[in-house]
Amino acid sequence: MDIQKKLEYYRTTTVKEKPPETDVKKLSAPVKAIREHFNGEILFPSLAPIIKIVRTLPVESSNKTISLKRLSRMKLQEPVDPGQCLFFDLETTGLNGGAGTYPFLMGFGFFDNDRFKIVQYFLPDFGRDYYVFQEIKRLAEGRSYLVSYNGKSYDLPLLKSRAILNRTELNWERLIHIDLLHLCRRVWKNSQDSCDLGSVERYRLGINREHDIPGGLIPQAYLRFINTGVIHEMIRTIEHNYQDILSLQKLLLKLAKIEENPRALEDHNAYLRLGKLAFEIQDLEYFESIERLYSQLNGGSSAQLKFLKSLLHKKRGEWEKAVILWEELIEHRDFMFPVLEELAKYHEHLAQDYRRALEYTERALKHLGTLQQLNPYSVDETRKSAFVHRSQRLRSKLS
Amino acid sequence: MILRPRITLDELINRLSSDQEFQKNITKWLTINERQPVYADFPRGLDERLIEALGKKGINKLYSHQAEAYREVMAGKNAVVVTPTASGKTLSYNLPVFQTLLMNPESRALYLFPTKALSQDQVKEAQDLIKLLNADIKSFTFDGDTPVDIRRTIRTAGHIVVTNPDMLHQGILPHHTLWIKLFENLRFVVLDEIHAYRGVFGSHLSNLLRRLKRICAFYGSKPQFICSSATIANPRELAEELIEEPVSLIEKNGAPRGQKHFLFYNPPVVNRELGLRRSVVNEVRNIVRKLLPTGAQMIVFARSRLRVEILLTYLRDVAKQLKIDIKKIRGYRGGYLPRLRREIENGLKDGSIQVVVSTNALELGIDIGQLDISILAGYPGSIASTWQQAGRAGRRQGTSLTILVATSSPLDQYIIEHPEYFVERNPETAQIDPDNLFILMSHLKCAAFELPFEEGEKFTADITGELLDFLVEENILRRTDGKYFWMREIYPAEEISLRNSSSENVVIIDTSDNNRVLGEVDLFSAPELIHKDAIYIHEGVQFHVDELDWDEKKAYVHKVKVNHYTDAVTKTNIKVLDILEEEREKGYQKVYGELAVSRVTTGYKKIKFNTHENIGMGRVHLPEMEMQTTALWWEFTDQIFSDPYFRESVIGEGLKGISYTLNNLIPLYIMCDVTDISVVPMVRAPFSHKPTIYVYDKYQGGMGLSKKVFELDRMVLKAVKEHIEKCSCSHGCPSCTGPTLENTLFGKESAIKILQQLEL
Numbered sequence A: 001m002d003i004q005k006k007l008e009y010y011r012t013t014t015v016k017e018k019p020p021e022t023d024v025k026k027l028s029a030p031v032k033a034i035r036e037h038f039n040g041e042i043l044f045p046s047l048a049p050i051i052k053i054v055r056t057l058p059v060e061s062s063n064k065t066i067s068l069k070r071l072s073r074m075k076l077q078e079p080v081d082p083g084q085c086l087f088f089d090l091e092t093t094g095l096n097g098g099a100g101t102y103p104f105l106m107g108f109g110f111f112d113n114d115r116f117k118i119v120q121y122f123l124p125d126f127g128r129d130y131y132v133f134q135e136i137k138r139l140a141e142g143r144s145y146l147v148s149y150n151g152k153s154y155d156l157p158l159l160k161s162r163a164i165l166n167r168t169e170l171n172w173e174r175l176i177h178i179d180l181l182h183l184c185r186r187v188w189k190n191s192q193d194s195c196d197l198g199s200v201e202r203y204r205l206g207i208n209r210e211h212d213i214p215g216g217l218i219p220q221a222y223l224r225f226i227n228t229g230v231i232h233e234m235i236r237t238i239e240h241n242y243q244d245i246l247s248l249q250k251l252l253l254k255l256a257k258i259e260e261n262p263r264a265l266e267d268h269n270a271y272l273r274l275g276k277l278a279f280e281i282q283d284l285e286y287f288e289s290i291e292r293l294y295s296q297l298n299g300g301s302s303a304q305l306k307f308l309k310s311l312l313h314k315k316r317g318e319w320e321k322a323v324i325l326w327e328e329l330i331e332h333r334d335f336m337f338p339v340l341e342e343l344a345k346y347h348e349h350l351a352q353d354y355r356r357a358l359e360y361t362e363r364a365l366k367h368l369g370t371l372q373q374l375n376p377y378s379v380d381e382t383r384k385s386a387f388v389h390r391s392q393r394l395r396s397k398l399s
Numbered sequence B: 001m002i003l004r005p006r007i008t009l010d011e012l013i014n015r016l017s018s019d020q021e022f023q024k025n026i027t028k029w030l031t032i033n034e035r036q037p038v039y040a041d042f043p044r045g046l047d048e049r050l051i052e053a054l055g056k057k058g059i060n061k062l063y064s065h066q067a068e069a070y071r072e073v074m075a076g077k078n079a080v081v082v083t084p085t086a087s088g089k090t091l092s093y094n095l096p097v098f099q100t101l102l103m104n105p106e107s108r109a110l111y112l113f114p115t116k117a118l119s120q121d122q123v124k125e126a127q128d129l130i131k132l133l134n135a136d137i138k139s140f141t142f143d144g145d146t147p148v149d150i151r152r153t154i155r156t157a158g159h160i161v162v163t164n165p166d167m168l169h170q171g172i173l174p175h176h177t178l179w180i181k182l183f184e185n186l187r188f189v190v191l192d193e194i195h196a197y198r199g200v201f202g203s204h205l206s207n208l209l210r211r212l213k214r215i216c217a218f219y220g221s222k223p224q225f226i227c228s229s230a231t232i233a234n235p236r237e238l239a240e241e242l243i244e245e246p247v248s249l250i251e252k253n254g255a256p257r258g259q260k261h262f263l264f265y266n267p268p269v270v271n272r273e274l275g276l277r278r279s280v281v282n283e284v285r286n287i288v289r290k291l292l293p294t295g296a297q298m299i300v301f302a303r304s305r306l307r308v309e310i311l312l313t314y315l316r317d318v319a320k321q322l323k324i325d326i327k328k329i330r331g332y333r334g335g336y337l338p339r340l341r342r343e344i345e346n347g348l349k350d351g352s353i354q355v356v357v358s359t360n361a362l363e364l365g366i367d368i369g370q371l372d373i374s375i376l377a378g379y380p381g382s383i384a385s386t387w388q389q390a391g392r393a394g395r396r397q398g399t400s401l402t403i404l405v406a407t408s409s410p411l412d413q414y415i416i417e418h419p420e421y422f423v424e425r426n427p428e429t430a431q432i433d434p435d436n437l438f439i440l441m442s443h444l445k446c447a448a449f450e451l452p453f454e455e456g457e458k459f460t461a462d463i464t465g466e467l468l469d470f471l472v473e474e475n476i477l478r479r480t481d482g483k484y485f486w487m488r489e490i491y492p493a494e495e496i497s498l499r500n501s502s503s504e505n506v507v508i509i510d511t512s513d514n515n516r517v518l519g520e521v522d523l524f525s526a527p528e529l530i531h532k533d534a535i536y537i538h539e540g541v542q543f544h545v546d547e548l549d550w551d552e553k554k555a556y557v558h559k560v561k562v563n564h565y566t567d568a569v570t571k572t573n574i575k576v577l578d579i580l581e582e583e584r585e586k587g588y589q590k591v592y593g594e595l596a597v598s599r600v601t602t603g604y605k606k607i608k609f610n611t612h613e614n615i616g617m618g619r620v621h622l623p624e625m626e627m628q629t630t631a632l633w634w635e636f637t638d639q640i641f642s643d644p645y646f647r648e649s650v651i652g653e654g655l656k657g658i659s660y661t662l663n664n665l666i667p668l669y670i671m672c673d674v675t676d677i678s679v680v681p682m683v684r685a686p687f688s689h690k691p692t693i694y695v696y697d698k699y700q701g702g703m704g705l706s707k708k709v710f711e712l713d714r715m716v717l718k719a720v721k722e723h724i725e726k727c728s729c730s731h732g733c734p735s736c737t738g739p740t741l742e743n744t745l746f747g748k749e750s751a752i753k754i755l756q757q758l759e760l
Ligand SMILES: [Zn+2]
Pocket: B275, B727, B728, B729, B730, B732, B733, B734, B735, B736, B737
């Protein structure tokens, strides 16, 4: 049988996809229409048309440097000059990555004196990314920072992959990459269901997008555009990407304010997150300021903060302070066992008061026994055996 | 019974050979003589560090096949090394790879193993060598279990990346830009155990290698391939089909071998008329009862997980009777937790376990040391795996004993009558069809995702352009500026499994066991195997099909114990689409071509075990299934039926008998399962109206199986004839022409009469 007949049969046996709506393969008219809509410019008109769209808007002055030292977990030691930042975000043909994922819209933003400038490259067909690379390399010249949202795991690797496929190099390793997603999680992870850019915008920047196209629908929309030449979804996508870049810029400044003074947050969940951050970077002074803010808002500290603080004291060798906090937490359901363990350790190894150490250990074992009677599966066996072991050791030391 | 002291294997063999009762069932006692090693010096130019490291392992010279492999590979050729188990296969490919890595530390090698379990020992061996070499060579396993945080290191720093085809397909090639270091410097691809790459899996692998080579070309590398294979009839042909390049064959093995005793054990006939023999499980129990008190360490291979469990229970009972600690008898199969498996492997090595009953999970790749005796409870389905299972017995260069216990199936009975297959060349060929349209298309999509196709680029033969244009029409690719680009949102490799030809299967769900998934049946076979009220047999257990939900592609079954099975009433329509080759032979015309096969299941018969009485029937309403595939068929000439004996019903029974035997014996020539092919007899074929037997590949688009039968047909028919003639039953039985029903008493006789006229 000839191959055409075989292919006919193959078509009948494979799962049917929705047929394309219409088939307008000539893109020149839609490309022109998009260009006109945004008052853009066509690059490489004869070779591989790409639409470049530039918009600027006034913003607060950018010449003040900002600090993100703590929120970056001490990665950004030096103050950041927003004028040195290149904000970027891609729209692509797939959400799973891989070599066949094509970035058809690349948006960039940067401060230009007292204005913010957004430059977008829309690729109206496949195989055009090669030409954009020359342009975007220039954008990064003279800048020190990349700012993105989830760009560390998605946008930048994708761009690097495209550079390899086009046999060119990006050399953006020299830029310091600030991924705002990570910073936002350090502040708002407990305050909202999701830390995607849309949610952060809505709750923290008060931005409500209208007529926005959801990110998940964008790949399909582009493929529809390629097949049909219908432009309205692409116009919404370009606006979506524009808003993303704009939000990145606002979010950076918002986070800088939180770094400078967390009081403005007025959010006890965010304070708990920052307390955890302060503990991780071992900044007691910062921790205490967060704890104060929390107490003011909630009329008292929280067990969780107390426990973290006790561990901070322990790390610094301030044992008396730690012991006081542990004694306070001894009745607390969530911290009882870790605190009894800490107390037993302290009295065994530092104070060398074996009798007291044994008291704490036995107390823990008694509680564990009660819990086990209520529900045999509720008790962590490794924890229990650690206490049993400790008890045996202390008894032998005492005898 | 009194526990006897441990005796040597030689003494045991002596004792068995004088055991009258045992000897009665031995159809052949094959003694394969020991073989002296053939050594070769280390090749000139071999790195001093490598010589020193091997010296520390006690290796001061090579076996001849290792040296030959080294020579061929270092001369820039691809190679396939044919090796029995435990013959230094790993060093055959490690030697050229390590030499190259030492000379050029930028070089990279990719090791592919057909399954994850198989790679363990080989990785360990490479790691050992690296430790002794004290060189900066890194070898990593990259598979589904590799932690995310070390993946980056493996991508850039791994000199040897060990993985499996599935991971290459879904995890590496679609993300090739992350593996730039590997692909720019890839010098070697090692394909271990290539005989596993046959049928669908092999056809997928060949396409996967097309993709791999395409990516390598993009990064400017062109790797050499080093393959290893078990002993099959066509290792070079298979390797060349897989990699589509010339390959040097290295089959003279220089490793020593101890004396092997290979016993063919046929359980006694209990009902001659029906051809029924005593069960394998029962016989294995008796054999083990004889061997257990000697203290010999043994492995018993069973064909299914269920058989493992049954045998384990029986053998423990035997141990109890003999007052032997039952903990010395253990089972081993997939589904056991890794920790338990390690415990058993170690128990075998240190001798605390005397008997292990296993599925083919222990066939190779896992280090359990060498045992004294291997017992095969049923023919494992291929000669290559029989050797691998037999290879588990025999301490290095010492004597070993293997006992193959046959079931009543035609293939087992054929093998037991033909021990010569184990002395002469293995007749099994591994077949693939890389150009099966369904498989090819899947990989063409993946390849387009990985890199856009250029106009005029070749992926396969000369139809690449047409296929790409088809995908453009289907809106899967976009053709622009002289290239074809992937234009779908999805990630194509995710939807394609290398182990199936079509993505659609019916899932079987056991409602009597928490809705556990029992298995899958391909869509084409589902109507006849798992229609409503069918008795579906899985690993020897009966299940009643309560419902077949065609839209959801699910069948719901529950466990039952009944004394009947079901036989689907199907109507097969065959339409010849194209004739590709034909030849006239004495008594028939043989044809190779393409068929459209449609099958519809209309009902079923309930048939009682043993007596094969028809005890009821039912109707079902299921859609007709169509398949286009490749086939071979024999059209018998009218002359051979000129004897008035051949009434139409007698011809029908004869053809049916031949077909039953054919279906069962074909796997001896072509490595496949009986379910991979279908044999359909027709008293009057459409158009020609001649008595005809069709053999077709049960895969959309064909898999090259019937093509091979076309080439070997006289050999296969001759085997069928001899086998039916030799069977001791009167009117046909499950071991030859199939179970006899009340009204089919001529099957055996008619089949013989037909075959006799073909002058085979
Ligand atoms: Zn028979």
